[in-house]
Amino acid sequence: MPESHYPDIRELHLFREMEHDHFMELMRGSYVQNFPPQIELIEEGDPSDFLHIILSGKVDLFSRWNGRETSIATVRPISTFILAATIRDAPYLMSARTLEKCRIALIPSQDVRAVFDKDAHFARAIVTELAQCYRAVIKNTKDLKLRTSLERLANYLLRLQKRNGGAGTFELETEKRRLASFLGMTPENLSRAIKGLQPYGVKIDGSTVTIRDQADLERFAKPSRLIDDFAA
Amino acid sequence: MPESHYPDIRELHLFREMEHDHFMELMRGSYVQNFPPQIELIEEGDPSDFLHIILSGKVDLFSRWNGRETSIATVRPISTFILAATIRDAPYLMSARTLEKCRIALIPSQDVRAVFDKDAHFARAIVTELAQCYRAVIKNTKDLKLRTSLERLANYLLRLQKRNGGAGTFELETEKRRLASFLGMTPENLSRAIKGLQPYGVKIDGSTVTIRDQADLERFAKPSRLIDDFAA
DNA sequence: CGCTATGTTGATCCATATCAATAAGTGTGG
DNA sequence: CCACACTTATTGATATGGATCAACATAGCG
Numbered sequence: 001m002p003e004s005h006y007p008d009i010r011e012l013h014l015f016r017e018m019e020h021d022h023f024m025e026l027m028r029g030s031y032v033q034n035f036p037p038q039i040e041l042i043e044e045g046d047p048s049d050f051l052h053i054i055l056s057g058k059v060d061l062f063s064r065w066n067g068r069e070t071s072i073a074t075v076r077p078i079s080t081f082i083l084a085a086t087i088r089d090a091p092y093l094m095s096a097r098t099l100e101k102c103r104i105a106l107i108p109s110q111d112v113r114a115v116f117d118k119d120a121h122f123a124r125a126i127v128t129e130l131a132q133c134y135r136a137v138i139k140n141t142k143d144l145k146l147r148t149s150l151e152r153l154a155n156y157l158l159r160l161q162k163r164n165g166g167a168g169t170f171e172l173e174t175e176k177r178r179l180a181s182f183l184g185m186t187p188e189n190l191s192r193a194i195k196g197l198q199p200y201g202v203k204i205d206g207s208t209v210t211i212r213d214q215a216d217l218e219r220f221a222k223p224s225r226l227i228d229d230f231a232a
Numbered sequence: 233m234p235e236s237h238y239p240d241i242r243e244l245h246l247f248r249e250m251e252h253d254h255f256m257e258l259m260r261g262s263y264v265q266n267f268p269p270q271i272e273l274i275e276e277g278d279p280s281d282f283l284h285i286i287l288s289g290k291v292d293l294f295s296r297w298n299g300r301e302t303s304i305a306t307v308r309p310i311s312t313f314i315l316a317a318t319i320r321d322a323p324y325l326m327s328a329r330t331l332e333k334c335r336i337a338l339i340p341s342q343d344v345r346a347v348f349d350k351d352a353h354f355a356r357a358i359v360t361e362l363a364q365c366y367r368a369v370i371k372n373t374k375d376l377k378l379r380t381s382l383e384r385l386a387n388y389l390l391r392l393q394k395r396n397g398g399a400g401t402f403e404l405e406t407e408k409r410r411l412a413s414f415l416g417m418t419p420e421n422l423s424r425a426i427k428g429l430q431p432y433g434v435k436i437d438g439s440t441v442t443i444r445d446q447a448d449l450e451r452f453a454k455p456s457r458l459i460d461d462f463a464a
Numbered sequence: 465c466g467c468t469a470t471g472t473t474g475a476t477c478c479a480t481a482t483c484a485a486t487a488a489g490t491g492t493g494g
Numbered sequence: 495c496c497a498c499a500c501t502t503a504t505t506g507a508t509a510t511g512g513a514t515c516a517a518c519a520t521a522g523c524g
Contacts (some may be wrong), residue, residue, distance in 0.1 A: 065378040084363040093370050123355045128360040131316040137369040139327050146297040
């Protein structure tokens with residue numbers, strides 16, 4: 001892969017502390033590819049030959065079963081995805097598709113496993129990352145099982161707001177269709193849920209969200225650090 | 233802790249390959265406790281001071297929010313739980329309660345992290361275990377989001393059957409109340425779901441499950457290796 | 465042997481899905 | 495640059511899965 005990407009990747013938690021030689025070893029075997037929007041990069045069930053790193057663009061992780069489909073996560077730069085499959089040398093559990101034009105780095109899974117065994121810092125970083133991913137999914141499960149769709153939407157908006165600096169107005173930056181799927185509801189139901197939050201001072205116009213009364217929305221949403229905080 | 237437990241713990245994937253000295257270091261700092269049934273061992277939000285290993289009995293991992301509660305997993309001997317919190321030195325995301333009399337080993341989290349940094353085999357084992365846990369939760373998410381409650385029950389029964397050797401008759405070994413919560417439904421709804429599977433040759437009498445027509449049930453449940461297989 | 469928790473069943477209610485129609489974007493090729 | 499096609503978003507009407515409420519049965523358990 002072109003060396004110009006090295007610094008960006010090197011900055012990821014995953015690669016920051018590892019030895020130079022080991023980092024170079026990973027980089028040597030890997031390459032970068034550009035993809036147009038709406039390309040299915042990965043189909044669930046495929047063997048996990050590469051650890052993916054998204055350098056630019058956005059990728060949707062989703063899953064299908066029996067004709068149904070659900071969106072599970074969105075991956076943004078700069079981060080890796082399907083680390084767990086790579087580690088276990090097991091088939092992907094999720095499919096991945098580009099949402100926009102994407103530049104993606106591919107590191108052969110066997111290289112990742114090999115360097116893991118040689119580099120304690122890298123090993124530490126992988127464990128930390130995996131534990132974080134695990135906890136994120138558990139939080140998502142709690143969100144799904146303990147909250148109604150209206151509550152999920154309310155808390156989603158609060159999380160998004162925080163991620164964007166906390167201002168009263170911010171962008172949705174997601175197709176509503178996909179957001180609905182991510183939140184575990186139909187597009188129609190999301191439309192209605194949006195209206196359902198009006199009494200709490202929420203307005204969504206196109207993709208622009210306005211939260212008029214922060215306290216009121218929070219009183220309804222009851223965000224919890226053990227479900228909604230990104231860190232920890 | 234009494235040395236009599238060492239061999240059992242040593243056999244866990246997590247500890248099997250690590251160096252003897254490191255293993256002993258972990259064991260020295262840890263201890264074993266007995267708990268009566270229905271004791272809340274851990275409350276979500278607590279700091280993760282110990283890695284728990286269940287030696288006998290059964291433990292329920294669950295979560296509460298806003299007056300609601302949901303069961304997320306059952307831990308059986310011999311295995312660890314809340315590894316991710318230990319690794320990240322972060323608060324527990326789930327509460328834990330004993331379901332029966334339990335014997336549980338407690339290893340100080342800081343010892344786990346310290347040995348992790350010294351022992352490559354242990355590090356490897358932790359990563360493998362975490363990756364496995366992560367994948368299990370993703371599978372659970374897919375189950376929840378892609379299936380109706382009837383389909384979830386059907387597939388749950390098929391998984392349970394497989395785990396118990398594949399015979400047509402086996403035990404539920406779980407309170408229906410908790411099973412309902414685990415499957416994301418109310419007890420009443422589980423009762424009805426059980427009836428709803430009768431047309432597919434399923435009978436549940438007390439805690440005894442009988443599957444009369446395996447093929448018929450599978451045709452309805454459509455189990456998937458990417459959701460229902462324990463391994464991988 | 466009764467007490468309490470669990471499980472079942474029925475009646476009803478509610479959240480959410482589905483179906484259908486329309487509106488509003490968005491992109492494409494002429 | 496516009497017209498057309500196509501996808502996405504919204505809204506309304508209706509259906510349905512699942513929750514809730516209530517009553518009763520049952521089974522552990524002290």
